[in-house]
Amino acid sequence: xxxxxxxxxxxxxxxLALWMLYDWFKVDTTYSEEVLTSxxxxxxEAASExxxx
Amino acid sequence: xxxxxxxxIHGDRxxxxxxxxxxxxxxxxxxxVLVGEFTGWNFSADKGGTLAALIVxxxxxxxxxxxxxxxxxxxxxxxxxxxxxxxxxxxxxxxMAFNVALFLVFAYTMLEVSDAxxxxxxxxxxxxxxxxxxxxxxxxxxxxxxxxxxxxxLMTLNVxxxxxxxxYVSIVILFFSVSPWxxxxxxxxxxxxxxxxxxxxxxxxxxxxxxxxxxxYLGIEGTTQAAEEVRSPARSLPYGTMAGMITLLIxxxxxxxxxxxxxxxxxxxxxxxxxWDAGKLTGSPLLENLLFIATxxxxxxxxxxxxxxxxxxxxxxxxxRYLPSWFSAVHPKYRTPYRSILFLLPIALAFAFIADLNxxxxxxxxxxxxxxxxMSINIMMFRKKxxxxxxxxxxxxxxxxxxxxxxxxxxxxxxxxxxxxxGSQLSAMVAFYFLISVWFxxxxxxxxxxxxxxxxxxxxxxxx
Numbered sequence: 001x002x003x004x005x006x007x008x009x010x011x012x013x014x015x016l017a018l019w020m021l022y023d024w025f026k027v028d029t030t031y032s033e034e035v036l037t038s039x040x041x042x043x044x045e046a047a048s049e050x051x052x053x
Numbered sequence: 054x055x056x057x058x059x060x061x062i063h064g065d066r067x068x069x070x071x072x073x074x075x076x077x078x079x080x081x082x083x084x085x086v087l088v089g090e091f092t093g094w095n096f097s098a099d100k101g102g103t104l105a106a107l108i109v110x111x112x113x114x115x116x117x118x119x120x121x122x123x124x125x126x127x128x129x130x131x132x133x134x135x136x137x138x139x140x141x142x143x144x145x146x147x148x149m150a151f152n153v154a155l156f157l158v159f160a161y162t163m164l165e166v167s168d169a170x171x172x173x174x175x176x177x178x179x180x181x182x183x184x185x186x187x188x189x190x191x192x193x194x195x196x197x198x199x200x201x202x203x204x205x206x207l208m209t210l211n212v213x214x215x216x217x218x219x220x221y222v223s224i225v226i227l228f229f230s231v232s233p234w235x236x237x238x239x240x241x242x243x244x245x246x247x248x249x250x251x252x253x254x255x256x257x258x259x260x261x262x263x264x265x266x267x268x269x270y271l272g273i274e275g276t277t278q279a280a281e282e283v284r285s286p287a288r289s290l291p292y293g294t295m296a297g298m299i300t301l302l303i304x305x306x307x308x309x310x311x312x313x314x315x316x317x318x319x320x321x322x323x324x325x326x327x328x329w330d331a332g333k334l335t336g337s338p339l340l341e342n343l344l345f346i347a348t349x350x351x352x353x354x355x356x357x358x359x360x361x362x363x364x365x366x367x368x369x370x371x372x373x374r375y376l377p378s379w380f381s382a383v384h385p386k387y388r389t390p391y392r393s394i395l396f397l398l399p400i401a402l403a404f405a406f407i408a409d410l411n412x413x414x415x416x417x418x419x420x421x422x423x424x425x426x427x428m429s430i431n432i433m434m435f436r437k438k439x440x441x442x443x444x445x446x447x448x449x450x451x452x453x454x455x456x457x458x459x460x461x462x463x464x465x466x467x468x469x470x471x472x473x474x475x476g477s478q479l480s481a482m483v484a485f486y487f488l489i490s491v492w493f494x495x496x497x498x499x500x501x502x503x504x505x506x507x508x509x510x511x512x513x514x515x516x517x
Contacts, residue, residue, distance in 0.1 A: 002176070002180035002182050002185055003182065003185060005176075006185060006186075006189040006190070007189070009189040009190055009192060009193035010189045010192065010193075012193055012196070012197060013189075013192040013193050013196040013197070016196050016197060016199075016200040017196050017398075019200070020199070020200060020203055020395060020398075021395075023203075023391075024391065024392070024395060027384060027385065027386075027391070031385055033379075033382075035067055035385065036067060036382040036383065036385065037371075037372075037378050037379070037381045037382050037383075038066045038067055038068075038383075039066065039067060039068040039069065039372060039381060039383045040066065040068070040372075040508070041133045041134070041135075041139065041281075041369070041372060041373070041508045
């Protein structure tokens with residue numbers, strides 16, 4: 001049973017790793033680099049908190 | 054209406070998703086740490102005896118209570134992914150921030166590696182099958198958890214909440230199953246801890262035990278990495294972090310009491326599975342299996358939280374161009390830092406396959422203690438530059454500057470303890486951070502957009 005579990009672990013790892021690589025490729029070819037890297041730190045804080053006492 | 058599972062681009066921006074609450078913050082912090090009760094803390098008994106393990110449980114608990122209080126105040130004000138990195142950037146400066154981010158990435162990645170090795174070794178020990186190695190279990194742990202993190206932070210931390218709670222409850226069940234109120238029935242503390250063997254190496258053994266006493270709480274500061282994904286950072290982060298610290302203090306005390314009352318210090322100090330062994334020693338198959346499963350769950354929860362935190366720290370470095378901005382990409386559908394998760398995945402796998410548990414743990418602890426030393430200095434500068442009343446704080450920690458002084462002193466003691474056991478690794482790590490700082494200062498910093506990195510809408514600091 002443990003040996004079978006070991007093989008199952010390899011199988012799951014390979015399948016999920018391939019899925020992530022596929023999704024990465026799909027996302028990077030669908031969206032522009034400007035959109036994907038457009039996150040900015042503190043944006044929501046700046047909008048919602050004025051930091052006035 | 055846009056849901057979390059559809060591509061969500063608001064205007065021109067794709068950002069991390071604000072979906073977490075205080076329970077997720079608790080699950081992140083306690084999830085990373087709780088594995089330390091299942092293995093790690095007990096090596097302090099090998100350094101200084103069972104009583105030394107108890108002394109460091111409380112003294113290191115004080116260190117981490119200071120960490121939690123200081124972190125809660127600063128993070129409830131600097132609520133950004135990267136946690137201590139973002140704090141350092143705004144309060145100390147870019148070079149410190151770069152180093153702190155590397156401390157974070159190393160501490161969490163090496164802890165993730167240690168968790169995966171522990172899980173693999175535990176399964177192999179349980180199976181007892183000739184020729185079965187831990188590699189497949191290590192690979193599955195790291196890849197499946199990376200996939201979970203890739204798919205979204207809400208599910209990741211929901212899973213962490215459930216498995217952390219099960220692991221925690223198993224400790225409570227073990228504690229009450231051995232009739233802790235009746236010494237002599239199952240527990241034999243008086244026979245196992247005597248005046249003759251309580252501190253076998255004297256007080257220098259207590260100092261040496263600090264190195265592994267860190268394991269009782271290592272990683273609770275990881276709650277701050279969720280700052281950009283919690284709905285109300287000013288409330289959720291202090292609440293989740295302090296609740297997590299209280300939870301861990303109780304778990305640490307129960308763990309020490311049961312294990313010290315069931316095993317002699319010579320065995321307790323070397324076993325890789327103190328709680329699982331405690332379950333076996335009760336003679337109950339149910340408790341033995343429960344503690345075996347809980348050991349696995351605690352390792353999974355810790356690795357899961359570590360992947361989350363290391364990826365956020367790496368992502369933040371990319372976003373400020375301290376590293377190539379390519380790393381700052383956010384997945385438009387799952388809203389996670391997917392490139393950072395994928396980049397760190399093979400690194401964790403490589404270390405898990407080639408490094409041994411001791412090396413990985415030592416690198417994690419060293420990076421963690423460097424980070425705590427920074428935090429004690431950071432809070433002093435924060436209070437000096439922006440005194441109370443000048444900016445809004447979600448939480449204000451009491452007795453300042455006492456927690457910062459206590460934290461700094463305990464970090465110095467811990468460095469000395471690490472030097473006693475792993476002097477060459479400590480020297481190598483400090484040399485590495487020095488060289489990488491030189492590289493950052495003279496080469497990388499010219500790529501940083503200097504005005505863009507300071508994002509908090511604060512008034513000018515006092516004295517500037």
